Structures are given as C-alpha cells and as structure tokens.
Amino acid sequence: MTAVEAARAIAARELSPVELMTALLERIGRLDPKLNVFIRLDRDAARDAAKAAEAEIVGGRVRGPLHGVPVGIKDIIDVAGLPTTCHSKILADNIAVADAVCVSRLRGAGAIVLGKLSTHEFAIGGPSFDLPWPPARNPWNPDHHPGGSSSGSGAGVAAGLFPMALGSDTGGSVRNPASACGIVGLKPTYGLVSRRGVFPLSFTLDHVGPLTRTVADNALMLDVIAGYDPLDPGSAAAPAGHYASGLERGVRGLRIGFIRHFHETDTPADPEVGAALEHVAGTLHRLGAEIRNVRVPSLEEFAAVNRVILQSEAWTIHGPWLRERPGDYGQLARRRLMAGAFVGAGDYVQASRRRLQMIEAVEDALRDVDVLLCASAMDPPCRIDKADEIARTYPRQARTPFNVTGHPALAMMAGISTGGLPLSVQFVGRCFAEATLFRVAREWERAAGTGEKHPPVM
Amino acid sequence: MDKATVELLACRAGLEKALAEFPEDVAAAAEQAGRSVTRLKAPTDPRAEPWPPMRAGAGL
Numbered sequence: 390m391t392a393v394e395a396a397r398a399i400a401a402r403e404l405s406p407v408e409l410m411t412a413l414l415e416r417i418g419r420l421d422p423k424l425n426v427f428i429r430l431d432r433d434a435a436r437d438a439a440k441a442a443e444a445e446i447v448g449g450r451v452r453g454p455l456h457g458v459p460v461g462i463k464d465i466i467d468v469a470g471l472p473t474t475c476h477s478k479i480l481a482d483n484i485a486v487a488d489a490v491c492v493s494r495l496r497g498a499g500a501i502v503l504g505k506l507s508t509h510e511f512a513i514g515g516p517s518f519d520l521p522w523p524p525a526r527n528p529w530n531p532d533h534h535p536g537g538s539s540s541g542s543g544a545g546v547a548a549g550l551f552p553m554a555l556g557s558d559t560g561g562s563v564r565n566p567a568s569a570c571g572i573v574g575l576k577p578t579y580g581l582v583s584r585r586g587v588f589p590l591s592f593t594l595d596h597v598g599p600l601t602r603t604v605a606d607n608a609l610m611l612d613v614i615a616g617y618d619p620l621d622p623g624s625a626a627a628p629a630g631h632y633a634s635g636l637e638r639g640v641r642g643l644r645i646g647f648i649r650h651f652h653e654t655d656t657p658a659d660p661e662v663g664a665a666l667e668h669v670a671g672t673l674h675r676l677g678a679e680i681r682n683v684r685v686p687s688l689e690e691f692a693a694v695n696r697v698i699l700q701s702e703a704w705t706i707h708g709p710w711l712r713e714r715p716g717d718y719g720q721l722a723r724r725r726l727m728a729g730a731f732v733g734a735g736d737y738v739q740a741s742r743r744r745l746q747m748i749e750a751v752e753d754a755l756r757d758v759d760v761l762l763c764a765s766a767m768d769p770p771c772r773i774d775k776a777d778e779i780a781r782t783y784p785r786q787a788r789t790p791f792n793v794t795g796h797p798a799l800a801m802m803a804g805i806s807t808g809g810l811p812l813s814v815q816f817v818g819r820c821f822a823e824a825t826l827f828r829v830a831r832e833w834e835r836a837a838g839t840g841e842k843h844p845p846v847m
Numbered sequence: 848m849d850k851a852t853v854e855l856l857a858c859r860a861g862l863e864k865a866l867a868e869f870p871e872d873v874a875a876a877a878e879q880a881g882r883s884v885t886r887l888k889a890p891t892d893p894r895a896e897p898w899p900p901m902r903a904g905a906g907l
Contacts, residue, residue, distance in 0.1 A: 593898075593899060689886055690886070690888055692883075692886070693883050693884075693886035693887040693888070694887065696879075696883035697883050697884060697887055700879070700880055700883065708860070708861070711862065711865060712860075712861040712862060712864065712865070713864070715862070715864055715865035715868060715869055715872075716868055716869075720869075720872060723865070723869065723872050723876075724872045724875045724876050724879065725876070725879065726876075727862065727865065727872065727873060727876035728876040728877070728879040728880040728883070729880070730856065730857060730860035730862055730876065730877075730880075731848070731853075731856055731857075731860075731876060731877045731880035731881065732880045732883070732884060733884075736884045736887065738897055739887060739889040739890070740887055741897030741898055742889070742890045742895045742896065742897045742898075743887065743888060743889060743890055743895075744897070744898045745895065745896060745897060745898040745900075746890055746895060748898060
C-alpha cells in the first residue's frame with residue numbers, strides 16, 4: 390500500500406492506523422533479519438502513536454495529510470529520544486534530544502516514526518562489514534547491495550516495510566538506493582528542505598530528501614517537509630510548491646534535454662542501462678514531449694569538484710575524531726574521510742570557483758528545456774560481498790553533478806535487468822521546479838507501470 | 848604523492864595515531880585526495896568567483 394492510499398483509507402476510516410502498524414511490524418519481523426534495514430526499531434512507541442492516531446481520527450481531529458502513515462528515518466537524522474549513531478561506533482551512544490526539522494514536519498502532518506534506518510557510516514563509503522551493525526541488503530536480491538548511503542531507507546521502502554522514508558544526499562545518497570531498489574528518490578533543490586538536526590557530511594552539498602514507492606507519495610512527502618528554516622544557514626525562502634497537485638498533467642509540450650554523453654562517452658554504461666534510457670526517452674517522446682540532446686561539463690569534472698569540496702568539508706567535521714579515534718571508524722569511511730587532510734585550501738577555493746561555472750552551465754542547459762533526462766547508475770547493483778566490484782561500480786554514476794549545482798534531481802526505475810535487478814533513470818529540473826520534475830516522472834511511471842513492480846522475493 | 852610527503856602532511860594534520868595504526872589507510876586517503884585534485888580543472892578566468900558567494904548579513 391502506498392502512502393497516498395494509506396492516508397486516504399485512514400482518513401476515510403476504511404483502515405485503522407493500528408491495523409496498518411500491526412501488519413507492518415509483522416512484515417518487519419519476518420523480513421528485516423534478511424535485509425538489515427533497521428538499526429533501531431521503535432516498536433512500542435510506534436504502536437502507541439498508531440493508537441493515538443486512531444483515537445484522534447475517531448474523535449474527528451485530523452493532524453494532516455499523513456495522519457497515521459508510518460515513516461522510516463535514516464540514522465543520521467535526529468529523532469528525539471532515539472540514538473543517532475550514523476551507523477558508527479563513534480556515535481553509538483549518541484541520543485538525540487530533539488527531532489530534526491524534517492522529522493518534526495512529518496510528525497506535524499501526522500506521520501508515525503517507526504525507527505532509525507541503516508546507512509553507510511556517516512553517509513559515506515559503501516556497504517561495510519566492520520561496523521557495529523550489518524549493512525542493509527537489496528530486497529530484489531539480498532546477495533546484492535541496495536545502494537547508499539540511505540541504504541535502509543531504499544531497501545525498506547522497496548520491501549514494503551514502510552511506505553516512505555527520509556534519506557540524505559551529498560553525492561547521490563538518496564538517488565543511489567532509489568536506483569538500486571527500483572523506487573523513487575528525490576534530492577530537492579539545495580535549501581528547500583531544512584538540514585537542521587541532520588548530522589552533516591558536507592555543508593554545501595548536503596540535502597535531505599524523500600524515498601517512496603511512487604511519484605505521488607514522493608510529492609506528498611515533499612509537500613510536508615519543504616519549507617524555510619531561519620536556523621538553517623543554507624535554507625532558501627522559496628515559495629511552497631504544492632507538488633502533489635499537477636502530477637497528472639502529462640508531458641505534452643514539454644521540452645526534455647537528454648544528456649547522452651554522461652552514459653555514452655563520459656562513463657560508458659552497461660548496455661542494458663543505455664537501452665533503458667533510450668526507452669524512457671522514446672516513451673516520453675511518444676507521449677508528446679520534445680527530446681533534445683543537451684551537453685553539460687563531463688562527469689569527471691563534476692566528480693572532481695564534488696570530491697574536493699566533500700573531502701574538505703567532511704574533514705573539518707571528522708578531523709578531531711580521526712586524530713583521536715581512527716580505529717573506531719570502519720575502513721571505508723576512515724579512508725574516505727581522511728582524504729580531506731591532504732586537500733589544500735587553494736584546491737577547495739578552486740573547486741568552489743569551478744562549481745559556480747558548473748551551476749551556470751546547467752542553468753544554461755535548462756534555459757532551452759524544461760527538464761533534463763540522464764543516467765543515474767551506470768550498472769545494475771552488484772553483489773554486496775564483492776568489495777572490488779563495489780569499488781568499481783559505485784563511482785560509475787551521474788548523480789554528483791546535481792549536488793554540485795544544487796538542482797533538484799529525481800531517480801526512479803527505468804526497467805529491470807536480465808538479472809532481475811532494477812535499472813534507473815534520473816530527471817533533473819530547474820531550481821525549485823520540483824513540480825515539473827514530478828510531472829515528468831509521473832508520466833513515465835504511468836506509462837511503464839514502475840509503481841506496480843515490486844521485488845519478487847517479498 | 849611520495850611516502851615522505853604523505854607522512855609529513857599526515858603529521859601536520861595531527862594524524863600520527865592513524866599513521867601508526869592504519870598506514871595503508873592514510874596512504875589510500877592521500878591517493879584519493881591527489882586523484883581528485885589532479886582531475887580538477889581550475890577556472891582560467893581570474894575574475895571567476897566561488898560558490899556560495901558572500902552574503903553580508905545573511906543568517907546573522
């Protein structure tokens with residue numbers, strides 16, 4: 390059941406929040422031992438909240454559009470009274486004193502927090518087996534990785550453990566699990582969703598975004614979590630989007646720029662990925678969109694800027710722990726986070742100067758088209774136990790460009806590989822034009838039926 | 848980056864403990880940073896400004 394369906398059924402008193410919660414907890418009990426989605430399942434509090442929601446609804450008091458709908462929270466995002474471990478021994482005993490703003494907004498809309506979800510350690514690196522908790526696994530095939538760093542968020546939504554989850558995205562960490570797990574993941578425009586209460590990785594690249602099974606759920610969730618926060622220095626005073634209202638308008642008349650060089654020449658994709666992208670473009674063309682070729686700087690250039698900025702900013706956060714407690718990090722995060730010690734101040738400024746030019750290049754591309762279409766992952770997700778294959782395929786992606794530029798970017802299923810794993814596509818919009826992005830994504834979802842495709846093992 | 852330079856920079860950054868316990872990880876981190884910096888194409892226009900721009904009073 391999607392979030393929209395659950396919210397509608399609960400509001401109409403056709404579904405009890407307690408029944409929904411009981412069914413999900415049973416499913417979690419059955420499937421989570423295979424998938425490692427949760428770091429902390431807050432079972433009792435979730436049950437109590439479901440009972441309270443039921444009483445409120447019966448009493449005629451409706452909190453908001455997500456009243457009684459369960460949500461999972463990536464474990465770098467604070468939930469009052471629960472640990473925020475960042476999947477790391479470093480913060481194993483860290484208890485959050487207050488909800489992050491995005492969690493507070495979800496609760497204000499009536500959502501029920503189920504618990505805290507697996508991530509790559511401090512939202513960087515990849516699946517690791519040397520941390521206090523095991524890595525999440527892909528519900529399409531638990532021998533394969535689910536993407537990351539919002540790995541529990543992606544795996545849990547795809548497995549139907551909860552209809553929606555929060556993730557964070559600094560170099561693609563919402564869109565990677567969305568791609569690997571065949572769901573919908575949005576990195577909103579930089580500043581649209583408050584980061585207050587979210588453990589930082591890289592201040593100028595960090596975004597918070599929703600992961601859901603359907604485009605409509607994603608739009609509804611963004612409606613709830615978007616908004617200006619004067620206490621987040623990166624927050625933007627943008628107008629409210631009403632993102633869920635224009636979903637069914639179709640793509641007739643829209644101009645879509647296809648960035649083919651990302652997957653054809655910059656980082657040549659698996660042939661199945663390339664074919665899936667052409668199929669998406671062809672389908673949208675048949676539905677009335679104009680498809681044009683568009684060029685922006687190369688993936689290698691975007692990746693270099695992203696890495697220099699990320700490494701520099703992350704070092705300022707993790708330097709003290711890396712000096713005193715290097716052995717309390719897993720190896721992947723330790724290596725990635727120490728890199729900032731070897732980047733100079735001049736390198737950081739050069740990357741920041743190049744970044745502004747890249748923002749202008751993407752803005753230029755979006756002057757002549759409404760939305761960009763490009764690859765997300767260049768490969769289907771590989772086996773989780775093949776460290777070499779993960780190291781090879783994780784950087785083969787086209788997500789970091791839009792952390793560099795701040796434009797909104799949505800990843801979703803483009804098809805299913807011959808190996809039975811999700812293939813993905815990415816849509817990118819003008820800043821604060823998430824509504825147009827959702828409109829295109831919804832049309833593809835409707836045409837391809839991606840919202841109806843679920844992991845067979847589940 | 849040669850080994851001596853890596854060790855010098857690591858010590859300057861206060862990573863003596865990591866250098867003693869995880870020398871291969873320190874070397875890998877230095878290599879990652881070097882790769883990123885090498886691939887960075889700096890703007891040729893001397894007037895190119897960084898992002899984000901200075902915004903006096905914002906957030907104060």
